[in-house]
Amino acid sequence: MIIAGLVLAALATLLHVYIFVLEVFLWTAPQGRKTFGTTEEEAVVTKSLAFNQGFYNLFLAIVAAIGVIVSFASDNTAVGYALVFAGVGSMLGAALVLFLSAPDKRPASIKQGVFPLLSVIVLGIGVAIA
Template sequence: MTVLAVVFAALAAALHVWIFVMESVRWEHPSTRRTFRMSAEDAAATREMAYNQGFYNLFLAVTTTVGLVLLGVDQTDAGRALVFAGCGSMLAAAVVLVVRSPARLRAGVAQGTAPLLAVAFLALSLAV
């Protein structure tokens, strides 16, 4: 179970690094605007908010990655705690997205599936 948790946590971290890139580096790029369904004017108006939000996503990815590294060097308790914190926060953010904007269900599922599976498999590994 731990191997599956690690795989899904790594995927979740990678996705959140990509979200950071889109929000903090490429926010006004046409492909990013298409992804977020935004006009050039809306992207310009929300640039600072997106920049900040992108760093939140990066910090979640870093938290999860540090947890994975700690799991790899046999610091199991600290590693699990950080993976639970990082992936749990990613999952909570996906739930908030869908609850607040049901039309964003697809984005919420994309953002929340890997962290959900990571948390579930990590929890199952504690039970075994």
């Protein structure tokens, strides 16, 4: 169970790195505008906000990734698990905020939150029964 939870955390990490790339490097490009449903004008006006948000997503991914690495590569699994829970828990919280605050963005919030949610559940069960 623990390995499955860590793999799910790694998948959440990869997704958030992808979101970082979209928000920081591709926000005004056709792919970024299509992904986020913005016009060219909206993308230009909100570029600095997206840039900041992209780094927020990257930092969450870094915390979760370090947690996964520490969990696998050291004897200090408690620290690794804590970092994973902090990273994916924050990702899940952000997805929940998006889900509740923007009904038109609910499909995106579900995509953003499914790996973190599953990671929290599966890793939590794995740690509890270990």
